[in-house]
Amino acid sequence: MTDVDETITRVHHAEWARVVATLTRRFGDLDLAEEMAAEAFATAVERWPVDGVPPNPGGWLTTTANRKAIDLLRREAKRGEKHREALVLSDPDTPEPLGDIDDDRLRLVFTCCHPALAMETRIALTLRMVGGLTVPEIARAFFVQETAMGQRITRAKAKIKTARIPYRVPLREDLPARITGVLRVLFLIFNEGYLASDPEQEAVRGDLTAEAIRLTRLVRDLLPADGEVAGLLALMLLIEARRAARVSAGGELVTLGEQDRGAWDRELIAEGHALVRERLVSGQAPGRYQILAAINAVHTDVRDARDTDWSQILALYDLLIRLDSTPIVRLNRAIAVAELDGPEVALAELDGLPLEDYHAFHAARADLLRRLGRSEESRSAYDRAIELAGNTAETAYLTRRRDQLAGP
Numbered sequence: 395m396t397d398v399d400e401t402i403t404r405v406h407h408a409e410w411a412r413v414v415a416t417l418t419r420r421f422g423d424l425d426l427a428e429e430m431a432a433e434a435f436a437t438a439v440e441r442w443p444v445d446g447v448p449p450n451p452g453g454w455l456t457t458t459a460n461r462k463a464i465d466l467l468r469r470e471a472k473r474g475e476k477h478r479e480a481l482v483l484s485d486p487d488t489p490e491p492l493g494d495i496d497d498d499r500l501r502l503v504f505t506c507c508h509p510a511l512a513m514e515t516r517i518a519l520t521l522r523m524v525g526g527l528t529v530p531e532i533a534r535a536f537f538v539q540e541t542a543m544g545q546r547i548t549r550a551k552a553k554i555k556t557a558r559i560p561y562r563v564p565l566r567e568d569l570p571a572r573i574t575g576v577l578r579v580l581f582l583i584f585n586e587g588y589l590a591s592d593p594e595q596e597a598v599r600g601d602l603t604a605e606a607i608r609l610t611r612l613v614r615d616l617l618p619a620d621g622e623v624a625g626l627l628a629l630m631l632l633i634e635a636r637r638a639a640r641v642s643a644g645g646e647l648v649t650l651g652e653q654d655r656g657a658w659d660r661e662l663i664a665e666g667h668a669l670v671r672e673r674l675v676s677g678q679a680p681g682r683y684q685i686l687a688a689i690n691a692v693h694t695d696v697r698d699a700r701d702t703d704w705s706q707i708l709a710l711y712d713l714l715i716r717l718d719s720t721p722i723v724r725l726n727r728a729i730a731v732a733e734l735d736g737p738e739v740a741l742a743e744l745d746g747l748p749l750e751d752y753h754a755f756h757a758a759r760a761d762l763l764r765r766l767g768r769s770e771e772s773r774s775a776y777d778r779a780i781e782l783a784g785n786t787a788e789t790a791y792l793t794r795r796r797d798q799l800a801g802p
Contacts, residue, residue, distance in 0.1 A: 409452040410435075413459050415502040415523050421463055425551060430466070434459035495616065500609050504564050507575035508554075515550045520579045522547055527586060534591040534784065535582045537752060569616060576613065577626050577683065580606050584630050588637075589785050597641050597787035603634050621673050625684030628669035632690035635662035640787075647791040651699040663694050685714045704733040721747045725755055737762040753782035757792055769799045 410431060417427035434455045448454040495501040506520040518536065521527045527535075533543035564572060587602025610627045617623050639653040648654075670691045673684050680688070689710045692703055711727035724747060732740035741762045749755035760775035776796035783789045 409455055411523055412452060412498060412502065413456050415506060416456055417459055417463060418523070420460065421467075425555075426463055426466070427459075430459040430463040431455070433462050437462075495612075497609070497612050499605075500612050503576055503579055503609065504569065504572055507572045507579065509571055511550055511553065513575055513578075515546060516575050517578050517582070518543060518547055519550045520575070521582060527583070528592070531586055531591055532582075535586065566616075570620075573613075573617065573620060573623070577610075577622060580610050580613070581626060581629075581683070584610075584633075588633055589788065591784040593784050593786050593789075597645065597647070597785050598637060600637065603630070603637065606630060607634060621676060621678050622681040622683050624669050624673055625681060625687045628666045628673075628687035629683055629690060631662045631666035631669070632687060632694050635659040635666065635694065645787055645790060646794065647785070647787040649791070650693060653699075655697055655699075658694070666694070667691050680713070682714065682718050685710055685717070689714075702733075704730055708734060721749050722752070722754075725749060725752075725758060729758060732762060732765075737765040741766070751782065753779045753784075753788075756782065757788075760792075760795070764795070764799065772796075773799050 413431045413434065414427045417430055421427065437458055438451075438455060442448075495504060502523070503520055506523055507516045509516075511519065514536070518532050521532050521535070522529065529544050529547065530540050532547075533540040536543060538546075584603050584606035587599040587604075587606065590597060590599050590602075607627070607630050610623070610630060614620075614623045614627055635658050636650070636653060638659070639655070639657040640648055642648050666687065670684075670687050673680060673687075689707055692707050692710070696702055708727065708730040711723065711730055714723055715727065725744065728740045728743040731743060741759065744755070744759055744762070747755060756775045756779035760772045760779055763769075763772035763775055773796055776792055776799075780789055780792050780796070783792060
């Protein structure tokens with residue numbers, strides 16, 4: 395791969411969502427925006443090796459895509475109204491109102507999390523347009539089939555087009571109505587970086603976790619009194635602090651209990667703990683992200699995994715279940731139960747959870763069955779977990795654990 399090819403690949407990752415979102419706001423047509431963005435990048439592949447990489451690659455791509463869209467609309471004589479709009483919008487450098495959000499990408503997140511769309515739909519659409527996640531990655535985040543997620547995004551685009559939902563930058567007073575979706579988007583971007591679901595990607599994608607943290611810091615600047623914003627930032631920091639210890643030199647996942655805690659980032663942990671304490675003394679009832687941050691604060695508060703206060707963690711999960719009794723929360727709670735009441739009690743809580751297509755469910759069962767000496771059942775559970783897992787480091791870890799089981 396040449397230097398120019400590497401540059402194009404890097405720019406594609408950084409600018410694709412921005413170009414698509416800019417054209418969507420300008421022309422009100424997601425399909426057109428994606429098509430013209432793809433053509434602009436194809437043009438870059440042809441021209442940049444000859445002409446050189448422009449000083450502002452993102453601006454070049456946006457301008458090129460905008461001109462291609464205008465040319466296409468002009469050619470479509472039946473779309474007279476669109477043609478007139480294109481002429482009005484023919485200057486790609488016309489400044490748009492920026493509102494109260496200074497950061498381009500965060501502005502797009504808030505803009506795309508439009509309240510006219512159902513919550514799950516706006517989140518999926520924003521992850522695709524702005525987060526840069528692929529449809530398979532988004533489908534795995536929602537635990538649905540790829541085809542179903544693709545249809546959901548397609549229907550969202552159709553609704554935007556038929557209902558003529560405007561993509562306008564929200565005003566400050568509009569932000570609270572969109573914050574739930576925005577935080578979910580940022581959390582899912584971070585989660586994909588924390589444990590990448592695509593086997594073609596690095597096991598841990600620091601670019602995604604760093605960007606999610608950066609954007610969440612900006613959201614906190616905008617909404618400093620929002621407890622869930624502080625909670626999400628604390629959660630991200632406490633998880634990110636462990637990144638250097640999460641994958642071994644051999645490319646295998648290292649579980650929390652086995653990590654070298656001396657490799658953790660103590661500054662991030664201190665910042666995360668301070669945010670958790672701030673929320674504790676606020677006197678306000680904690681939300682989902684604040685409770686998850688508190689759980690991670692307990693984990694990162696001790697230098698030795700054997701000193702973990704599992705009773706406190708279980709109490710926090712009990713509190714979380716009152717707000718979010720999803721099967722995944724119950725799965726994580728059962729892991730805490732295993733540390734206090736033993737694997738048999740925890741296994742009874744796991745059995746029956748509707749998580750047959752979730753690799754972590756089978757990995758947890760495999761570990762509990764191993765601890766109970768039920769090797770054959772454990773091996774089957776490991777096999778299923780390996781089959782479903784997409785992360786290469788996690789697959790390596792699960793394979794080793796399975797192969798360590800006693801013979802058949």
